[in-house]
Amino acid sequence: MRLKRELPDELPLSGIRVAVEGDAIVVKTGPSRWDAITGQMLLDFEVAEVKGDVVLLDASPERKSVAAAQARERYELAEQLVKTDADAAERHYRRAIELASEPFYAAYVDLGALLCEQEHQCGKALEVFDEALRHFPDDAILHFNRAVALDTMGRLEEARASYERCLTLNPDYADAHHNLAMLLEKRGDRRGLIRHLNAYRRLSS
Template identity: 85%
Template sequence: MSKRDVAHHVSLAKLQSMLGVSRRVVNGLIDLGLVTPTRGPRNTLRFTFQDVVLLRTALQLRTAKTTPRKLRDALARLKRELPDELPLSGIRVAAEGDAIVVKTGPSRWDAVTGQMFLDFENAEIGGDVVLLDASPERKSTAAAQAQEHYELAEQLMLSDPTAAESNYRRAIELALEPFYAAYVDLGALLCEQEHQCGEALKVFDDALQHFPDDAILHFNRAVALDTIGRLDEARRSYEQCLALNPDYADAHHNLAMLLEKGGDRRGLIRHLNAYRRLSG
């Protein structure tokens, strides 16, 4: 996989954070054939921008208790219409009443019928068109501004990682309470670029001050440590992740590979077997 390909793919941990779902739910959607993720470094699953949108839409439609046929029709249309990469105009998929509405730039259309809707505000920020909620009350609070920066960062993470980083940091700064998703996504974004894994580690350490018992943060911290060669610390972070969530398959896999480097064959076999059992 080329460097450009890696930059335009999303890790499983980041996907779980974006969608707010467990690995089991993601695996279920994969089993349905909605997406076909590839494998990246350390055998981790990698998802395209198109995969993210399709999975998010599937979850929204399922939550809305739509019929299986409507779900299939919406996803089939989305798969045909979505670009391979995030357009500068940005894109959102949101449930509005009984409809699933796709918003791209100033345009809004029904994910099932393809029907266009009108009258949605768009605002130009830094050369990119970003969809915003026009409610003055929402814009008047720091919490709402933090959410807007976070949503902008999500839209920019594939097309402009530097701008996405800036917006994730602004979201964390403005949030009235520790902004879990922004911490996770910022750290994952930085760790996609190996030369910034040290900076990602600082982000995860800051986040763990607020969320010390979060398995995903410990896993991501371990990956950052692994990447920069601090292997003993990485092992301890993987072990802490598994102490919090023994079913974290990717933590078993990565820890197995780490133990193999250290010559611990028994540990390698134990964690590799756990990974195979949880991923099978």
């Protein structure tokens, strides 16, 4: 049953409640409501008439804080599921990103890392990192993770550029020096290999 698969091993502090609303089975966790069958987040709306047109108005005066709470709950569900059900964790990370009123940095990073752990998903991970970098263009971690995805896919020149961008932003990023050293060894650049390997050893000692 989908509902059972998507529930975490440990319930959130707010608890989980299941109810029937019309023809839908609705799961409630704290301020969040989502369809147990589709996983779709449900929002409360009221209808108002404006100049003869019917429009939807957000019923909550604190829409952004509610959206942030819903996004956080989805993120926490993903964190609990990441080691036991990667597919469900991916869905919750993506929903957290969609629901967040502002770009959800941690969800981008963790979703991309989850996908990159599965080699056949590195292309999807790259899409996640590229989207995140549109919001956080100067984040060294995102550039590093993007480089790892490219490296795994065998796109070595692009990976090299991403590692170098990471190190421009954070010259003390030890793992970037290490990975770039290994990449340069593959490319036959012994001078680059030694330089970045020495930097890695210095930073790791």
